[in-house]
Amino acid sequence: MKALADNSAARGLEDDAAVIEIGGERLVLTHDTLVQGVHVREDEDPADIAWKLIAVNLSDLAAKGAQPVGVLVSHMLGDDDDRFAQGLGEILEAYDVPLLGGDTVRADGRRVWGCTAIGKASSITVPDRRGAQAGDAIYVTGVLGRAMLGMEERGSGSTNDLAYRRPQPLLAEGQSLAPLVSAMMDVSDGLLLDSWRMAQASRTCFEIEAVSIPAADPERREECMRWGDDYQLLFTMSDGNPLPVSATRIGTVLSGPPGLLLDGDMLTPEDGLGYRH
Numbered sequence: 001m002k003a004l005a006d007n008s009a010a011r012g013l014e015d016d017a018a019v020i021e022i023g024g025e026r027l028v029l030t031h032d033t034l035v036q037g038v039h040v041r042e043d044e045d046p047a048d049i050a051w052k053l054i055a056v057n058l059s060d061l062a063a064k065g066a067q068p069v070g071v072l073v074s075h076m077l078g079d080d081d082d083r084f085a086q087g088l089g090e091i092l093e094a095y096d097v098p099l100l101g102g103d104t105v106r107a108d109g110r111r112v113w114g115c116t117a118i119g120k121a122s123s124i125t126v127p128d129r130r131g132a133q134a135g136d137a138i139y140v141t142g143v144l145g146r147a148m149l150g151m152e153e154r155g156s157g158s159t160n161d162l163a164y165r166r167p168q169p170l171l172a173e174g175q176s177l178a179p180l181v182s183a184m185m186d187v188s189d190g191l192l193l194d195s196w197r198m199a200q201a202s203r204t205c206f207e208i209e210a211v212s213i214p215a216a217d218p219e220r221r222e223e224c225m226r227w228g229d230d231y232q233l234l235f236t237m238s239d240g241n242p243l244p245v246s247a248t249r250i251g252t253v254l255s256g257p258p259g260l261l262l263d264g265d266m267l268t269p270e271d272g273l274g275y276r277h
Contacts, residue, residue, distance in 0.1 A: 015129045015201070016060040016185055019121070026121035027069070030060040036111040046080045047087030048165040049113065054091045056188065057117035058169035059231040063186040064126050065178020066119030068095065068171070073102035074114040095171065122175040127184035127235070132202035134255035136182050136236040139247040141173060144191050144232065145216035145224025160216065167231045176244040177235055184235035189228045193273035196260040198234065199253075207261040208251035226273060 017030035032053070034040055040049050054071060061068055071092075075084060092099055100118070132138075150164030170186075177184060183202055187194050191213065199206040215224035236253055260267045267273060 017064050017066075017119075019064070019126050026126055028061055028064045028066040028119040028121055028126065029116065030057055030119075031114065031116045032056050032060070033112060033114045038110075045087075045165075046084035047090070050084045050087030051091045051166045053113050053115050054088065054095075054097070054117075055167045055169050055231065057115045058095060058097070058171060059167070059186040059188070061117055061119035062169045062171045062174035063184050063233060064119065065122050065174045065184075066126070067122050067175065068097045069118040069120055070098040070100035071102075071118070072100050072116045074112075075102070075104045076111040076113060077104055077106045078111050091166075095169070121178075123179040125179065127174075127178055127181050129183055129185050129198050129201040130203075131181075132183040132198060132204050132206075132236040132253045134204060134253055135239060136253040137239045137249050138195070138206060138208065138234075138236050138251040138253060139243070139249050140187065140191060140214070140232055140234050141170060141245060141247045142230070142232040143214045143216050144187070144230050145220065145227055147229035148220075148223060148227035149216050164229060167229065169231060170233055173233060173245045177233065177237075180241060180244065181235040181237045184233060187228075187230045187232045187234050190226045190273060191230070191234065192225050192260065192262065192267065193269060194234055195251075196267065196269060196273055198236075199260055200258045202236075202253070203258050205254040205256045205259045205261060206251055207254050208263075210263050212248065212250045214248045 017028045020027045034049065034053050036042060057071065058068060146160045146163035150160035153161045154164065183198055185194060185198055195206045195208060210221060213225055215221040217224060
């Protein structure tokens with residue numbers, strides 16, 4: 001598949017989105033799919049599925065510093081379609097994003113939902129996973145592990161529960177960071193795995209200290225570093241530059257063979273860095 005994506009807009013399939021220049025504008029396009037029993041629980045409320053479907057795509061736009069233009073949604077019909085429509089309407093209204101089209105289908109087996117999000121770049125440079133430079137500082141926004149705790153607190157209405165069921169894409173933060181960062185992506189599959197991915201894409205080594213990582217439960221820091229669904233922003237920028245958003249420095253970019261150093265130990269995806277699917 002990767003060999004077929006030879007257009008420069010595809011960014012070598014090493015990024016979260018494609019970037020196309022049209023009429024002096026840079027359009028950002030991304031697509032994500034949710035599969036029942038893989039990305040969402042079998043008993044998940046369809047309204048929460050609809051919210052998450054849009055949110056994960058808007059989060060990819062946030063990592064590119066893009067302003068949403070609209071979304072196209074594919075929905076596999078089933079029970080409680082009205083609940084899916086309700087959740088869809090709620091997130092589209094919350095982020096003022098128009099629904100531009102899509103498709104509905106009926107089939108047997110696991111239900112599948114897809115979304116294509118279209119955005120417009122807010123800065124001349126569109127952040128890329130591939131831009132981290134040796135000497136850069138590594139930062140992450142927010143607190144990691146809330147979705148993990150929220151899955152355990154599901155239905156409680158707690159902050160953690162909402163972080164799991166209804167993640168909040170950081171669009172404003174991404175737009176503020178876009179002109180300043182050397183590389184940026186959202187944390188969807190676990191901080192360690194996504195840090196490894198950014199290091200590989202940038203052909204650099206990421207050195208991270210576990211104690212610096214903001215964990216929702218410090219006693220379960222290891223799990224918080226590896227759990228997905230946080231949708232915080234992971235980014236690198238020149239050391240010493242002022243931050244326009246609240247974020248925590250967690251490490252430094254090093255030269256040398258691409259990889260991830262955690263407290264001095266070199267890790268690989270085989271070490272269970274995060275969620276792989």
